[in-house]
Amino acid sequence: MKIKKQTPLLLMLALLVGVSGWLQGCANEAREYAKRPSALSPQYDKSDSATGHVQELADVRAENRQLTQGQKLLALANPDDDIWVIIKPPKQDDPPQAANEDDQPGAGALVAIVPPTQGDPEAEPTLVPMPLKHTDVKASVAGYIATVDVEQQYHNPYAEKIEAVYRFPLPQDAAVSEFVMEVGPEDGRRQIRGIIREKEEAERIYNEARAHGLNASLLSQVRPNIFEQKVANIEPGKQIDIQVRYFNTLSYSDGWYAFTFPMVVGPRFNPPNSDSPVHAVGRGTNPRGTGTTISYLRPNERSGHDIALTLDIDAGVSIEEARCLTHTVSADNPGGNPNQLRVQLANHDTIPNKDFVFTFRVAGERMKSGLVTHVDEEGRGYFTLMMYPPADLKQLDRQPMEMVFVLDCSGSMSGEPMQQSKDAMRQALKRLRPADTFQVIRFSSNASTFGPEPVPATPENIREAVRYIDGLSGQGGTMMIEGVKAALDFPHDPDRYRVVTFLTDGYIGNEKQILHEMDRRIGAARVFSFGVGSSTNRYLLERMAKLGRGAAAYLLPGNDGGEVMDLYFDRISHPAMTDIEISWGAAEVAQVYPSRTPDLIVGRPVILTGRFSGELSDIRVTGRAGGERVSLSIGTDETAHHPALGQVWARRKIADMMDRMAMDGDHELRPTVLATALEYNLVSAYTSFLAVDASRVTQGSHGTTVHQALPVPDGVRYDTTVDE
Amino acid sequence: MIKLFLAITMVGLLIPIAPGGNPEHAAPKRSITVPKPDDPGSGLPPGAIQTQTTFATIKITIDPLGKPLGAYQFQLTSPDASFKVLGVEGGGHPAFDHGRPPYFDPVVREAGADRLILAEYALPRLDAEQLPSEPVLIARVAVLFDQPIDADEPPAINLLLTTAGDADGNKIQANLSHTLQIPERPE
Numbered sequence A: 001m002k003i004k005k006q007t008p009l010l011l012m013l014a015l016l017v018g019v020s021g022w023l024q025g026c027a028n029e030a031r032e033y034a035k036r037p038s039a040l041s042p043q044y045d046k047s048d049s050a051t052g053h054v055q056e057l058a059d060v061r062a063e064n065r066q067l068t069q070g071q072k073l074l075a076l077a078n079p080d081d082d083i084w085v086i087i088k089p090p091k092q093d094d095p096p097q098a099a100n101e102d103d104q105p106g107a108g109a110l111v112a113i114v115p116p117t118q119g120d121p122e123a124e125p126t127l128v129p130m131p132l133k134h135t136d137v138k139a140s141v142a143g144y145i146a147t148v149d150v151e152q153q154y155h156n157p158y159a160e161k162i163e164a165v166y167r168f169p170l171p172q173d174a175a176v177s178e179f180v181m182e183v184g185p186e187d188g189r190r191q192i193r194g195i196i197r198e199k200e201e202a203e204r205i206y207n208e209a210r211a212h213g214l215n216a217s218l219l220s221q222v223r224p225n226i227f228e229q230k231v232a233n234i235e236p237g238k239q240i241d242i243q244v245r246y247f248n249t250l251s252y253s254d255g256w257y258a259f260t261f262p263m264v265v266g267p268r269f270n271p272p273n274s275d276s277p278v279h280a281v282g283r284g285t286n287p288r289g290t291g292t293t294i295s296y297l298r299p300n301e302r303s304g305h306d307i308a309l310t311l312d313i314d315a316g317v318s319i320e321e322a323r324c325l326t327h328t329v330s331a332d333n334p335g336g337n338p339n340q341l342r343v344q345l346a347n348h349d350t351i352p353n354k355d356f357v358f359t360f361r362v363a364g365e366r367m368k369s370g371l372v373t374h375v376d377e378e379g380r381g382y383f384t385l386m387m388y389p390p391a392d393l394k395q396l397d398r399q400p401m402e403m404v405f406v407l408d409c410s411g412s413m414s415g416e417p418m419q420q421s422k423d424a425m426r427q428a429l430k431r432l433r434p435a436d437t438f439q440v441i442r443f444s445s446n447a448s449t450f451g452p453e454p455v456p457a458t459p460e461n462i463r464e465a466v467r468y469i470d471g472l473s474g475q476g477g478t479m480m481i482e483g484v485k486a487a488l489d490f491p492h493d494p495d496r497y498r499v500v501t502f503l504t505d506g507y508i509g510n511e512k513q514i515l516h517e518m519d520r521r522i523g524a525a526r527v528f529s530f531g532v533g534s535s536t537n538r539y540l541l542e543r544m545a546k547l548g549r550g551a552a553a554y555l556l557p558g559n560d561g562g563e564v565m566d567l568y569f570d571r572i573s574h575p576a577m578t579d580i581e582i583s584w585g586a587a588e589v590a591q592v593y594p595s596r597t598p599d600l601i602v603g604r605p606v607i608l609t610g611r612f613s614g615e616l617s618d619i620r621v622t623g624r625a626g627g628e629r630v631s632l633s634i635g636t637d638e639t640a641h642h643p644a645l646g647q648v649w650a651r652r653k654i655a656d657m658m659d660r661m662a663m664d665g666d667h668e669l670r671p672t673v674l675a676t677a678l679e680y681n682l683v684s685a686y687t688s689f690l691a692v693d694a695s696r697v698t699q700g701s702h703g704t705t706v707h708q709a710l711p712v713p714d715g716v717r718y719d720t721t722v723d724e
Numbered sequence B: 001m002i003k004l005f006l007a008i009t010m011v012g013l014l015i016p017i018a019p020g021g022n023p024e025h026a027a028p029k030r031s032i033t034v035p036k037p038d039d040p041g042s043g044l045p046p047g048a049i050q051t052q053t054t055f056a057t058i059k060i061t062i063d064p065l066g067k068p069l070g071a072y073q074f075q076l077t078s079p080d081a082s083f084k085v086l087g088v089e090g091g092g093h094p095a096f097d098h099g100r101p102p103y104f105d106p107v108v109r110e111a112g113a114d115r116l117i118l119a120e121y122a123l124p125r126l127d128a129e130q131l132p133s134e135p136v137l138i139a140r141v142a143v144l145f146d147q148p149i150d151a152d153e154p155p156a157i158n159l160l161l162t163t164a165g166d167a168d169g170n171k172i173q174a175n176l177s178h179t180l181q182i183p184e185r186p187e
Helices: A007-016 A022-034 A053-065 A199-212 A391-395 A416-431 A459-470 A480-488 A511-521 A538-547 A561-572 A645-664 A667-679
Strands: A075-078 A083-086 A126-128 A132-142 A145-155 A162-169 A175-183 A190-193 A195-198 A214-223 A226-234 A239-249 A251-253 A256-261 A278-282 A292-296 A301-303 A306-314 A319-324 A329-332 A340-345 A356-362 A371-375 A381-387 A401-408 A437-443 A447-449 A497-504 A526-532 A552-555 A578-583 A588-593 A606-613 A619-625 A628-634 A687-697 A704-707 B004-007 B054-063 B071-077 B083-090 B116-121 B136-145 B158-165 B175-181
Touching: A132 A256, A145 A162, A145 A226, A175 A214, A175 A645, A175 A687, A190 A687, A195 A199, A195 A667, A195 B083, A199 A214, A199 A226, A199 A687, A199 B054, A199 B083, A199 B136, A214 A239, A226 A239, A239 A645, A256 A306, A292 A704, A306 A356, A319 A340, A340 A356, A371 A645, A381 A645, A401 A416, A401 A480, A416 A459, A416 A497, A416 A526, A416 A552, A416 A561, A437 A459, A437 A480, A447 A480, A480 A497, A480 A511, A497 A538, A511 A538, A511 A645, A526 A538, A526 A561, A538 A552, A552 A561, A588 A645, A606 A645, A645 A667, A667 A687, A687 B136, B054 B071, B054 B158, B083 B116, B116 B136, B158 B175
Parallel strands: A126 A301, A132 A306, A162 A704, A278 A292, A401 A437, A401 A497, A497 A526, A526 A552, A687 B054, B004 B175
Antiparallel strands: A075 A083, A083 A329, A132 A145, A145 A239, A162 A226, A175 A190, A175 A239, A190 B083, A195 A687, A214 A226, A214 A687, A251 A256, A256 A356, A306 A340, A319 A356, A329 A340, A371 A381, A381 A606, A437 A447, A578 A619, A588 A606, A619 A628, A687 B083, B054 B136, B054 B175, B071 B116, B071 B158, B083 B136
8 A cells, every 4th residue: 555645644654653752743744734824934944134124114115105106006114013004096997895785685795786987887787696706815925835725605696506617717837736615504514625536537427416416516627727616506595615725836027026816817819710719708698619618797797706815925034025016905914023924905806807916025135045845755855946047147238139029909908908018119119229120010810010021220210110009909809820920930130139029918719829839930039928917818928938938027907018118128138048057966856847947037037846856955057148158056055845845846747748748749748647637636637626525415406507707807898808 | 343334215326307496495585597598408417427326425433442532544445346536524523623624645546446545633732531532423435336336235345444543642442434325315
């Protein structure tokens, strides 16, 4: 008998051999395995030396006074009670405080008032009952690894039994590894831990259980960042909760760590002949025949679904500054510890219609160590390394560029996203040098270019290009493939460094086709992708940048496009560190993902994760930058630890194999993906979580399927993106 | 000693069910028409295949024979009836209530059939008096047998107690038993 990964199981074996004092150790280790937030603090080998918290808060307050209105940041520090309040000025479409008030006794939270700016301001709000009434998110960050518990509360507001179906986003690198179904509480709260199974088998069992009238739930992956939750046989007036836990790594850019929780799937455009489309239809419209259908609420509708979010950060070093540009939040540091921060979503900002993005900056620009390790009970070592670019890169200048801008002018980009993109491009043109050349490509239902070929960055050409950009607007479909072809198919000027910059919300259903075509055509070009909007398709944007050895960045609502572009130019104005080789010292290292080490770009570290044995020390990275040989050493004397690294590693391994399958058509990897997902208890393209309550048959038949209708993302127009 | 109790009320489930909800069922706080049009109109949901299978719950009890129970581990298999594990609940005793159901070995498939290994430990810093010393329900395991279950010939269920310990971490003697419950369709 082989026992794997379950700490309590091993501890039981310890009991067999009579280990004295075992029980307390069992409890301690099992608590760690249970991954309670408080148990996930990084364990640094050296004590933290950060001091002067009150002064830091005062600095934050002083700095905030200098921020523009557009940055929407105000931190109020009270040195006496160490409470911060970060306020986003209310927008007109923020829901009123009373939005969640019931206007019908006994209607529960399923009924809400439509915010007036989502439709006709004079129109009466339309109340739409939906099964998903509340999502509760509790996230904790230790170092740069997040543990996120998501609870979805499904309630049946109808007179008949239903099956609820909800399609929702999670970060594309989320390692979804726990699944619990809670039935009741009218029958007494009962929690059933679900099990991971091969996807087809899980679906078959779920359908059988549904046909039997049993409470059952199924969590499947539709895309790497879109998941589907089904809950069967919810009886009238009853509630079933689904609890999901996942792990992922924070992103880091230009000194800021970012925690992101996506809240809504944006409506996708599907070019003709897409093999696995994601359809966007109005609520109550028949699902499309193939692919995935997502229902959207109409502009004058809202369901009562709201969201609560709490984020606990333990950075291990003093947190100097923090921002939330997407939501109104409150923040404080419990116990006055400057390394920690507790963030809560404000009560009046709970409509799940845009990504939640919280960023913070720590003392010394980065956390103490980018290296996190874990050795499991079977002795398998895992590590995650956030590899920061060497400071030397900033001293090196770039070669002349061939800058290609590719702007998404489809209907979903109309409004603020289009305006931000234009601002960004105008600013970028100003940063070009006379030796550079540039091209502007727009695409919607088709693609067109500013000129027949890249033109020199002369003042006259730039003025002409600005006029061209001014005349662009958002309408039509999203034939991104045309933009990709136009950007990558023309001959490359060997004397210039080609940089292709995409500005898009990524609302397409044919990601695989786009990535495949990019891979075929990319050559020596570098691709940088800008996600523009409140709920962009981060999976596509990150994968495009990865393929193009560049980086992804995001223009959130309220961001100044020009400022974001300035940061971008600071980044690409220095050569990347390429041809990277890593010496792991005395340790034996294997299965490092991504399998091709990305280039290091100023301001953008690379995250590697792998398996190791022995001692990880004396890590040295060498490569080339601007024709020169550069190197850096990775400090390992302050290594942190995290118990979920095995799952983080397994998720990256699966993502790497799925990328290879998509690019090369190498379907021989499927068994390896499946085995990895089953072994590490992860949802994947081939595995799903299933939970069944086999103790009781519900009343009536299997009931009617109700698709949870979603709000269109904040800033996206319904009429240009959703099919009626 | 294994005590087996089989309560079979239905054989060969997956009887086609009439569409629509039960009109006699108590309505919720207010009546809302269920939205169209996702119901295919048949008795079975889309994708359902009629098979001769049986859903059941295996309830597992441990008797620590008068000693306070601090921890345990057991293995569950069925030698003559292949089953699939569909979910695991704890037994509900407050000494073992960690706020979440117990973890189990996720690699449940072995030689073509499922087997479940489950371990649990009491909350830390509990006195012996707070730990169970009488027979206590420790797990409810939802399973799907890949065959009809005959009330006269119930499938054998093997429970192997790997270990059990008291509050001080000393090994203790204990017995496992189980009952098999097949859910009854309401009248």
